[in-house]
Amino acid sequence: MLGLLLVIGVLLLRAVYLEVFQQEDLQKKADIRQLRDVVVPAYRGMILDRNGEPMAISTPVESIKCEPKKLLAAYEKLRHDNEVARQGTGAAVTKPAEGQQDAAAGKSAAEQQQARDTAAGAFTRMEGALHTVEQQTGLAEGELLPRLEKDKDKSSVYLARYLPLENASAVLDLELPGVSSERDYRRYYPQVDAAGHVVGMTDSDGKGIEGVEKVRNDMLAGKPGKIRGIIDGQKRLVEQVDQLSEMQPGQDVQLSIDQRIQYLAYKELLTRVYELNAKAGSLVVLDAHTGEILAMVNVPSFNPNNRKGVVDWHQLRNRAATDKAEPGSTLKPLTIAAALESRVIGPDVEINTSPGRINFGKYVVKDHRDYGSISLPTLLAKSSNVGASRVALLMNPRDHWMFLKRLGFGRVPDAGVSGETAGELRDYASWGQVDRAAHGYGYGLSVSLLQMAHAYAPFAAGGLLMPVSIYKVDQPVTGQRVMSEKTARDVVRMMEAVVHKGGTGEAAMVEGYRVAGKTGTAYKHLGKGKGYSTDRYMTSFIGVAPASRPRLVVAVQIDEPKVDDSGGKAAAPVFSKVMGEALRLLDIPPDNLPGLKQATQPQPPATPVQGAT
């Protein structure tokens, strides 16, 4: 009895000792063994197009891991068994790997035969399994074993990373010893090259490094959470002790892009750039009424699914937004609009372009030939430099500068695209006579194609300039009035003359729709004091349609074509195809059908005011 009490006493003392004096130390040791901080990964949000189609989406993939030692040991054992069984010698001591032996029976010849077959079967199965692994992970035949042999000393190697689930489960179903898998997420871009610049891509850690993936990285990525928990013997989390931070899933980002138009635009532009053996090309489709970018493509592009495929960093540049250049003749409609707005000319004036050249000392502005006295529509249709210069010279430089500034020249468009350029527009105080004339037909200042498309938008939106955006616009936005509705309508009417038989933009015609636009060919400046190149140029076409109720702006630019000569021939066909399809895809009713004229007869041709949209 006394002994028992003594033992209990000792135990109690020990308990007190451990609980009171050693508590801190022991608790620490226990925590090391069983407490773990577990990161709860946040799912990266999707990037969607305007109709909710995925443009970037994270899907699960499996990485196959293997412990070389275990797999090699299993393979060796089967091979050994097989050999031994085949020689028939050590059958008594060798147990076939998967054989079920009838314990009662003795070692008859039949059984030896059976054992041999089983060993051979198991070995063949193993070989087959290894072969399947090679197939599913994309290794060459017979490559697997030498590779394992090489990495024998490593505790674990990756047989394949980021396999689709089907391939991974095909490997895992073989139940090979030492082979396991790890879940990961990979970003897929269903539009591949067509939307590479817009959507961008992520690096190997899943962080956005280009395009929208970069600009909206924080929103897409969410925040990974962290919990502290207790793990059991099998390293499974059994209890949550503390939540260190809460996981916030990434949000979806919806773009204004219509992936159908985007794809089509890319296809057409790529074909054209290839045909003309050009250096590069860009195209922007804009909904003038909302300021949304429906498509923005560049050639050369890259495939965001394959980071390693990017060989040249120029491929990554979203030229439509990041590159500035002198626009050339596509600026002429803006010059006329500016002159109409500052009331120095009326829409019906005639401009005298004789003798087809203006001399400013060394600097000469000239036309292809002397067009004589021409109306404004003809000025645009013939793309007269002299005419545009004369119009520009009529204006007060401040008015001209203010007008261009209002249209977004020299200002970052802030569309939400990465690396947008502001272009270049010098202050009017420094404009000389030559600058004023050159600005009239698109030299001496520079803009990106996105800025140009945006500057044309007021023509299609009754004189209102909507902020341009790559993200879907849900609420109606308030635009800024940059020109009167009448000016916008007048200039669209004038630009229609360009896209008629005989105009420079004849190739831009779209079946069923009236189109207004302007061609442009801008020779490249070779650097200070070197003047302009005579064979390297940027050719472009910018236009709006349908001309009776304009809605879309399409701007095409092709850099250094080697084959064709002027903007009308090089860029206009791309415009025609993309504009035609975009109008059709967006269900915009045609305004130039053969049978339509009678139907619209009740409306007088000179409708005073069209409902501003």
Added chain:
Amino acid sequence: MKFTSAIGLMVLYFLVIGLALLVIVNRQHSRTLFTDVRNLEQKRDDGSDKWARLRLEQSTRLNQVRVDTRAKQELGMQKPSADEIRVIHE
């Protein structure tokens, strides 16, 4: 006095034991619930994984090029030319 305090002590003693047991039971219960939560979260993640895969598959199937070629080749459809289009105004 002495008697009542002894009883009080006993009551407290059993209370302590009882509560200790309750702690164990509750802890076990919380662990089971935690495992359930983890399983459900896993299910949710699997669900959203599957959703993402299906979205991807759908977008591949509805790919414009695919629809376009099938419409043209298998169904013999074509784009109407301008004089075949009639516009109906409301």
